[in-house]
Amino acid sequence: QKEVEQDPGPLSVPEGAIVSLNCTYSNSAFQYFMWYRQYSRKGPELLMYTYSSGNKEDGRFTAQVDKSSKYISLFIRDSQPSDSATYLCAWGSGAGSYQLTFGKGTKLSVIP
């Protein structure tokens, strides 16, 4: 079983829609959870970070973590064309080399 599963999409939504992006993981050692946003031909940029189960909000973005189900989600409200990018989920164990495990990314297009 792969450590991280992420639907690659592509996902296309109309402007203003609510977007839901999801990842599952299998390694119980993962303690920290992140979402990165990557625009075309750019480096990934950190979007959201959390370490506990529950919801964390930042503007139009909400990160949801369910450690018991090993499931994380990113919700985007009132999606904008500027949200068109690839979204990567990532996990860390908070120890040792502080390595991250990444999902393969979901490509999102928000159509005006």
Added chain:
Amino acid sequence: DAGITQSPRHKVTETGTPVTLRCHQTENHRYMYWYRQDPGHGLRLIHYSYGVKDTDKGEVSDGYSVSRSKTEDFLLTLESATSSQTSVYFCAIRRAGSTDTQYFGPGTRLTVL
């Protein structure tokens, strides 16, 4: 902006030639990482460093070597480039005091013909 630059930003080379990519940071971070990103594979760790002259292998280290003689510079070398090493290479740093968050550079697009 994490103060990371990568050079060159684009490179085309031929099979069998050596290639060195440079990652430079301005904020004195201890941990630095090299990744490659390929369609269908996502980001994969090649090597990382936890201090000057302290490096270790990642998931896909075969065919790559690294060096870190100064805190600010982390070099990735392809001793004899192959077409399978055509990829986009990203450098990342971990900020002191954070846990597992990493911040990425702009990337180097390498094509091996």
